Amino acid sequence: MADDADIANDFNELLVSLTLGRRGQEANVKSGPKVCADCDDKIPIARRKLGFKLCVQCAEETERRNSLYAGH
Helix, strand or coil: CCCHHHHHHHHHHHHHHHHHHHHHHHHHCCCCCCECCCCCCECCHHHHHCCCCCCHHHHHHHHHHHHHCCCC
16 A cells, blocks of 8 residues: 555656656647737647637637628
């Protein structure tokens, strides 16, 4: 049975592993900008990897405006 020190050590190893994994992911992102072209909010890594230049909120607003004026 693991004692508190073993549990804490396992938890620390997990945190270090996750942190280093994220750090590597951020370094590999080269597709899209780090901040939104409209509002300068940070764009999440997964969204940047897909090449998006707008944050979710600005993209939704742009799509909403485009749909309102689609017939004109």
